[in-house]
Amino acid sequence: MMNRIVDFSIHHRVFVVTASLLLVGGGIFAALTLPIDAVPDVTENQVVINTSAPALGPEEIERQVTVPLETVLVGLPHVREMRSLSQFGLSHITVVFDDAIDIYFARQIVHERIADVRDQLPPGADPPELAPIATGLGEIYYVFVEGDGYSLMERRAILDWQVKPRLRTVPGVIEVNSYGGHVKQYQVLVDPEKLQSRGLTLADVREALQRNNRNAGGAQIPKENEQQIVQGIGMVASLEDIRSIVLRAERGAPVLVRDVARVEFGPAIRQGTMTKDGKGEAVAAIAVMLMGENSRTVTARVKERVKEIQREMPPGIRLVGFMDRTALVNDTLHTAGINLLEGGALVILVLFLFLLQLRAGLIVSSVIPLSMLATIIGMNAFGVSANLMSLGAIDFGLIVDAAVIIVENCVRRLAEARRRLGRPLTPDERLATIRYGTVEVRRASQFGEMIIIAAYIPVLALVGVEGRMFRPMALTVIFALIGALLLSLTLVPALCALFLREGAARENPFVERLQRAYLPLLRWAIRFRLATLATAVMLFVACASLFPRLGSEFIPKLDE
Numbered sequence: 001m002m003n004r005i006v007d008f009s010i011h012h013r014v015f016v017v018t019a020s021l022l023l024v025g026g027g028i029f030a031a032l033t034l035p036i037d038a039v040p041d042v043t044e045n046q047v048v049i050n051t052s053a054p055a056l057g058p059e060e061i062e063r064q065v066t067v068p069l070e071t072v073l074v075g076l077p078h079v080r081e082m083r084s085l086s087q088f089g090l091s092h093i094t095v096v097f098d099d100a101i102d103i104y105f106a107r108q109i110v111h112e113r114i115a116d117v118r119d120q121l122p123p124g125a126d127p128p129e130l131a132p133i134a135t136g137l138g139e140i141y142y143v144f145v146e147g148d149g150y151s152l153m154e155r156r157a158i159l160d161w162q163v164k165p166r167l168r169t170v171p172g173v174i175e176v177n178s179y180g181g182h183v184k185q186y187q188v189l190v191d192p193e194k195l196q197s198r199g200l201t202l203a204d205v206r207e208a209l210q211r212n213n214r215n216a217g218g219a220q221i222p223k224e225n226e227q228q229i230v231q232g233i234g235m236v237a238s239l240e241d242i243r244s245i246v247l248r249a250e251r252g253a254p255v256l257v258r259d260v261a262r263v264e265f266g267p268a269i270r271q272g273t274m275t276k277d278g279k280g281e282a283v284a285a286i287a288v289m290l291m292g293e294n295s296r297t298v299t300a301r302v303k304e305r306v307k308e309i310q311r312e313m314p315p316g317i318r319l320v321g322f323m324d325r326t327a328l329v330n331d332t333l334h335t336a337g338i339n340l341l342e343g344g345a346l347v348i349l350v351l352f353l354f355l356l357q358l359r360a361g362l363i364v365s366s367v368i369p370l371s372m373l374a375t376i377i378g379m380n381a382f383g384v385s386a387n388l389m390s391l392g393a394i395d396f397g398l399i400v401d402a403a404v405i406i407v408e409n410c411v412r413r414l415a416e417a418r419r420r421l422g423r424p425l426t427p428d429e430r431l432a433t434i435r436y437g438t439v440e441v442r443r444a445s446q447f448g449e450m451i452i453i454a455a456y457i458p459v460l461a462l463v464g465v466e467g468r469m470f471r472p473m474a475l476t477v478i479f480a481l482i483g484a485l486l487l488s489l490t491l492v493p494a495l496c497a498l499f500l501r502e503g504a505a506r507e508n509p510f511v512e513r514l515q516r517a518y519l520p521l522l523r524w525a526i527r528f529r530l531a532t533l534a535t536a537v538m539l540f541v542a543c544a545s546l547f548p549r550l551g552s553e554f555i556p557k558l559d560e
């Protein structure tokens with residue numbers, strides 16, 4: 001079958017070259033939509049349930065909130081593990097599912113289970129909520145709200161009511177978290193002495209505030225050909241409305257909220273602050289990316305939306321970006337790209353140095369970019385992101401190995417055929433020689449790449465954090481080798497048939513020097529076989545003894 005593919009490629013070489021142009025187009029399109037990040041995302045396939053109960057301590061949270069929720073979640077299908085954290089006022093439960101389970105299906109079955117326990121939670125506990133569909137690498141962009149003459153409360157109000165809702169509409173953003181500043185509240189500060197003198201309690205004040213902060217619907221009043229709606233408007237709209245709420249009647253005179261309390265704007269109780277550059281407190285929003293989105297694309301959308309929001313801000317308010325994820329991604333990709341470019345240039349230089357033919361070197365070199373495009377198509381199809389781990393695993397030496405063997409053998413066979421016949425080859429003779437030269441070494445080149453592919457297949461069986469870290473690397477290498485293998489059977493013979501010409505055989509002076517240096521070593525190794533084997537074993541033992549002393553880290557350090 002492989003011989004037939006080679007025959008087809010040589011006889012229909014123009015068609016094969018045209019098909020390779022389609023590969024270029026498909027690869028460019030895939031590159032534009034390929035997910036890009038700095039490092040692989042190793043976050044587990046998990047659903048997080050948060051339940052707030054501000055009045056309960058850690059022990060009460062565990063006994064009254066966490067345990068009932070864990071009880072109803074036990075037995076969910078495809079769950080690998082479940083862990084929880086109970087702290088003051090908060091229950092945090094993480095349910096980890098198998099990697100193959102769709103996250104939306106996992107959230108659905110969790111939501112159905114926790115609905116059964118909402119009525120069993122203690123009074124004052126909020127309904128359980130599912131955390132956003134995000135990962136540990138979800139924070140992509142910080143936006144600081146700055147402005148001279150604006151208080152922390154005013155800046156936080158601008159953030160919560162103008163900036164945050166607009167950022168949530170950006171495609172690919174799942175959540176926008178607010179940090180810093182003071183959350184604005186309508187506060188009723190009761191004077192205990194005045195309250196006691198009026199014979200009232202805090203419960204009376206609370207009930208009065210609740211009763212007088214709502215609208216009431218009525219019937220309709222028919223009037224000629226129309227109906228007029230009757231509605232009682234009682235929603236609080238200002239501080240004065242709260243001050244005027246009636247608590248009770250005393251000797252025919254109303255007792256108002258202003259008689260027993262001060263009503264004013266004030267900050268909500270907070271658990272922490274945010275500072276910037278050591279210059280005091282700051283107010284910021286953090287855009288969180290939806291799991292599986294392209295971080296660079298989503299960050300670009302967020303930055304564009306921030307520019308739009310800036311035009312609508314009050315005078316003096318500035319939206320300042322910080323911790324731009326795009327900068328890290330671009331710097332990391334620049335590093336990987338430079339390394340790939342330098343590696344490719346070095347491979348091409350070595351090819352020209354050994355082949356001593358411009359056409360042969362260009363044919364082999366064409367496999368590098370085309371294999372990369374085929375790799376990008378495979379990565380896009382299987383959802384593998386382009387990052388430091390996946391792109392850094394590509395070895396151009398492995399990619400061009402089969403092409404080098406085929407082209408070098410074709411060049412040698414063409415030169416031998418011309419020397420044997422003593423004349424230039426006819427077109428049919430040249431094509432037959434190229435076919436023979438390709439088929440002659442096809443098995444060696446094919447088996448070499450297939451063995452390397454087989455060596456990476458066990459990596460695909462890894463699960464958990466190890467699988468999420470190393471599977472993209474293995475898939476990228478496999479895609480590159482499959483692309484190189486197919487190109488060596490199709491495009492390389494076609495290009496050889498189009499551009500290679502027979503010439504006088506020339507000995508490479510550089511290779512001759514290497515051979516003169518290598519032959520004595522080869523003769524010595526064959527003559528003293530046991531000594532050679534013993535030296536190899538000793539070298540292996542020495543290297544193996546160094547392995548436990550090597551340092552280790554989770555991911556490579558990023559200078560970026």
